Amino acid sequence: MKRGVILVPLVLTAVLAACGSGSGSGAAGGGGKSAGGNGGPPKGGWPQPVNGLLTPQMCGLLTNDDYARYGHERLPVISQKRVDNAPNAVDCLYITSDELDLSLQPTAEAAKVQYAASLKDHKERLSENNRPSILATNVVQGADESWFDYWTLGTADAKFKEYEISVRRGSLVVGIVLSGIKGEHEKDPRTVLTGLAGLVLQRIPNVGRADTGKTHKAEFAVAGAGRARQIVFNDPTSGKVTTLKNVKLPWHVEKPLINTGQAQIMLNLNAVSGTPMAAIGCNISVDGHTVVQEQPKIGGFANCSQPFTPPK
Known part of the structure; x- marks a missing residue:
């Protein structure tokens, strides 16, 4: 994960008052409740790539309902856009650093290199900042590779600790950051993130499975x-x-x-x-x-x- 926004509780209260509850109805615009309810797909189905390209509408692959299922409240959206300069990537950012990003490389070999470089960078950043690690690998079923740990850009002594997960299936790489603002009955971070990552893979079942270009x-x-x-x-x-x-x-x-x-x-x-x-x-x-x-x-x-x- 490259970005994130961390708000202290007083600022968070002000933002919530201005933004409302954050349960907007649009799958891409607000990331709100799905039309089918209980985790069902929105009208027209889950958003898929268009002409092989990831789109900001794919931010709707995870809804507020999905987070609520694990006891976490995802707050209003900050941005949902294609990543500057990246050939085929989308970033979805929400208040207090909840984040979803998707990257699709032309080949599984290229995605494997990207995934490995990201994990290496993660380890180095934690080590340089003398931060603890709870790194666990191969945590998501249906993925070729995955890892879970504290968020790379978090703060070692933060009261609200953030976590992240990175998942590769073929040429697709999915990353999710979980903010440290926990719900009263929120499940443990690893359960939340592995569950959410699994939902993304289920909702775009064919993405990343076949190479679309060359390395x-x-x-x-x-x-x-x-x-x-x-x-x-x-x-x-x-x-x-x-x-x-x-x-x-x-x-x-x-x-x-x-x-x-x-x-x-x-x-x-x-x-x-x-x-x-x-x-x-x-x-x-x-x-x-x-x-x-x-x-x-x-x-x-x-x-x-x-x-x-x-x-x-």
Whole structure:
């Protein structure tokens, strides 16, 4: 989860007075009660992708009734929109940080990379801020992968602790944040979130099950003879820098390139030859098309660096 709004109780009281009870009737506009009642679908059925694209109407996949079933009151909506720069993602944000987001990648491989990067970022953020973790994995039936924990952006000593869940099924990734404002008879957070995530998967049963495109690939290559004393390159999706030592030449590696919402990414590769006078060169390509290249030359060093707009 990237965003959230946390309100202290006094502010919350004022907002509720201004907004009403938050039980609006529109599935997308207010996320209110479903037309069928008791968790039934609204008129026309649960919202589905349109021409393969997720829409803000899909915020209506979870209703206030669904939350109330677990004893939680979801407050009025703040925003329901497509995510800026992301190729196919929707974010649904409510007062006090209840949130639902959906992301659909062209392939299950791409979604798996996105899911893994998100979990890695979650662990690192909690560790950097010395926050506790109750991480549990494989918590949602019908999903390929899932994890549950405290909310990444929450505060360690907050009175109202938030929780989150992330779920991947094929090329679909679903994330839900549960605010720390609890109802009097609210069930435990893991039960609430696993139940809500299960409802989302049930209501869009075919989404994510079949690949709709391809996973883009970035290839990093170093040309030359003998060995490279060092090769350094950055992962195009996570940005992680990898350093290799004493590498036999020629060398190349292929990495998936996933559009996770950034407008541009920096592709970087540099290499140092084993001997100062050896000729060495480099090349970075995406889907077989060269992005930046340096022909082998004597001098013992090669550098390829180029900003790149991720394909959608």
